[in-house]
Amino acid sequence: MSALLNIQNEQDYDLVLERLNGLIDEVGTDEGHPLYSLLDTLGTVVHAWEEKHYPMPKLEGADALRSLMEEHGLTQSDLPEVGSQGVVSEILGGKRVLNVRQIRALSERFGVSPAVFV
Numbered sequence: 001m002s003a004l005l006n007i008q009n010e011q012d013y014d015l016v017l018e019r020l021n022g023l024i025d026e027v028g029t030d031e032g033h034p035l036y037s038l039l040d041t042l043g044t045v046v047h048a049w050e051e052k053h054y055p056m057p058k059l060e061g062a063d064a065l066r067s068l069m070e071e072h073g074l075t076q077s078d079l080p081e082v083g084s085q086g087v088v089s090e091i092l093g094g095k096r097v098l099n100v101r102q103i104r105a106l107s108e109r110f111g112v113s114p115a116v117f118v
Contacts (some may be wrong), residue, residue, distance in 0.1 A: 004042060007049045020046055061098045061117040062091055068110050081105035 007013050023039040030036060059067065065082075069075070076088040082102045090096040098106070098117050107114040 007044055007045060013046070013049055013053075016042060016046055016049075056077070059116075062094060064099070064116045065106065066092055068106075068112075072110075079106075081109060 004016050004019060007016055013040050020039065020042045023035055023042065027035050028067045033039075069079075076085045076092070079107070082088050082091065082100050082105070087096065091098060091102075103114045103117045106112075106117055110116075
């Protein structure tokens with residue numbers, strides 16, 4: 001059990017991740033399940049390992065928008081809440097920055113915090 005709580009290398013990480021995924025399948029979101037606290041603890045251990053070994057790069061507004069567009073299979077013309085295709089192109093090209101109205105609309109559309117685009 002202690003090996004699960006102390007990831008030392010990629011092999012340990014893979015093992016803990018496998019166990020965590022198994023617990024997620026079994027426990028789900030049932031906080032009353034007897035194994036829920038173990039699931040929560042392993043999730044914390046995995047998160048700490050990933051933060052240290054696989055840090056997420058800080059994205060600027062245009063980078064975050066580009067990433068979300070790719071994830072959702074969108075083109076520049078699919079974002080009328082931002083503006084015309086030309087406006088979206090200028091934002092993605094760094095010639096314009098997102099304004100407050102655009103940030104609010106994108107935040108609602110993608111279900112993310114407005115801070116993602118700042």
